Amino acid sequence: MSIAPSIPHVIDRATCTALDAADPLAGYRDLFDLPDGVVYLDGNSLGALPRATAAHVQRVIAEEWGTGLIRSWNDAGWFTKPLDLGDRIAPLIGASAGEVVLGDSTSSSLFQVAVAAARLRPERRVIVSERGNFPTDLYVLESVQELLGGPGRPLERRLIDDDDPTLDDVLDGHVAVVVLTHVNYRTGRMYDMADVTRRVHEAGAIMVWDLCHSVGAVPVDLNGAGADFAIGCTYKYLNGGPGSPSFLWVAGRHQASAQPAITGWHGHARPFDFDVEYAPAPGITRFRVGTPQLLALAGLEASLDIWGGVDLEQLREKSLRLTELFISLVDSRLARWGVEVVTPRQSARRGSQVALRAGVADGYSVMQALIERGVIGDFRAPDLMRFGFTPLYVSHADAWDAVAALEDILTTETWREPRFARRGTVT
Ligand SMILES: Cc1ncc(COP(=O)(O)O)c(C=O)c1O
Structure with missing residues (x-):
């Protein structure tokens, strides 16, 4: 660096x-x-x-919605937009094409991946995060603990602090998942992603990174670090606009086995068969939930045009x-x-x-x-x-x-x- x-x-x-x-x-x-x-x-x-954002969003409204109407799901590529924009975010976070998809809010994307992460370690009963994490991460994890722990016995939570307890103090063979924010929202302190991920893996646990304050702010190399899952928002350094959707990343090696929390129809293998049973789509697509916020995605699309050359x-x-x-x-x-x-x-x-x-x-x-x-x-x-x-x-x-x-x-x-x-x- x-x-x-x-x-x-x-x-x-x-x-x-x-x-x-x-x-x-x-x-x-x-x-x-x-x-x-x-x-x-x-x-x-x-x-x-x-x-460029106002004109682009206006064009999507007038042409794709106003004139194209329902035809735009195919003609304007609306259906695959969360995946196409995910591929454009991928180079900013050290991900490959087909590993990133746009979701809903960062909070709901965290729920989506944290459940999937914990399900990869069903025999373990501890989730680790940090006291200074952005509170929504801790709140979301509370509900993951309840949901996956079983009635009356939530998964245990261990919170690290800057110096006491440290990550090494809490890591052991009971830890299923570690969820940390790469750059702290209050202090701006940044973790060494590769080093932390390595230590988490040595303990046999799954690593989830929150990249809200990293994407577009610092170079990130998720695949280089060998991380497992990540989420982040697009309305901060990516300039997608107020309420622009979050993204989520799943390492290629987990995509065939990972089970997302919310199994919606846009994550189905054949959504337009309208089957009664859920069948997960291959790859990152299974992490999709429902109809994407296309006007918010239009704002993000305009801002991503800037990032291509940075x-x-x-x-x-x-x-x-x-x-x-x-x-x-x-x-x-x-x-x-x-x-x-x-x-x-x-x-x-x-x-x-x-x-x-x-x-x-x-x-x-x-x-x-x-x-x-x-x-x-x-x-x-x-x-x-x-x-x-x-x-x-x-x-x-x-x-x-x-x-x-x-x-x-x-x-x-x-x-x-x-x-x-x-x-x-x-x-
Ligand atoms: C680190 C971090 N995670 C999550 C969030 C919350 O994201 P959202 O409101 O998109 O769910 C924020 C918001 O600032 C954040 O800073």
Whole structure:
């Protein structure tokens, strides 16, 4: 893995604009429709709108739906769309064609694969995950434990923590499945996928990766790591749009034996025979459930056009350069307020976001004050301000401007204004 060219020791805004001028990915920003004056550092939650998306979705609505009507299931390739788009996501995650399919929400895709994973180890009664995982993963796993454990005796759950207990502390011959998120949603800490997968396999268990904060953010090599199952969302770094469907990946070696949780008609071997009995389709198709959300898939299709030409090594280099730049600016300009970088400083352990604790200030209010100025990040309870660095449209000057805005808000104590403490439903 190449490491980001280091950030010069003394940084000013001109240094940042010079880095932008030399940036091989700078041209991608023009493919996005970002409002003027906005520094968008929340692509790790909802990606920006590609310029081509509106026209493409409009065409699908007007031509494929409006004119084609029901004929579009065949003529416009609607029926195979989840598989076709899955094949286009595959190179971004180190998967092969025929291993990825688009599903429903990430939560439901996790249910779909976690049940299949646990069924591959029927004699084992433990599911491992991590306390700091995105909560929906833990909630979904609770129901997998109930469902597969039998009446009154759910499968056991073991949760690892950063240092205690560790993965090695909980792995033994009883563990059926390990479900971990590759890049942590709060801290941006990244696991070594190959190393973790190897240890899980040594214990005889099945490895499921959540790639929500990895796909389109860092290079991923599922087959290289020998992983078993993965899921991820497409509305963050892939820019598929709000509510664009999740994807799920099943390693080729499991596809003939894996039994998904939900056996819907789109996963049937012959859906248009309308048989009374379920017969699983071969390959990844059996993980399909029902009618795909074609308008949401149209948004994703437009954004995937951008990804065809992206060099993932350049993407990683830029991501590391941006996060390194942001961290060094925070260190040099915000330390006097006790602002603390929570994200790992070691580049191999960092995804494409930086989380800060606000020190003497209230992080939620600081974030609201930033958003009012057009610097958009978000806040994760209890105390983390998150800043996502999407290499396709975030510039080095953006990182500079964000820290300058933070410094001003802390200096003037604008964050203390009562309106910034008001909580919205979504933080
Ligand atoms: C790591 C992770 N997993 C799962 C989800 C939830 O996904 P969905 O709402 O698509 O079910 C998120 C959402 O941000 C996430 O960050």
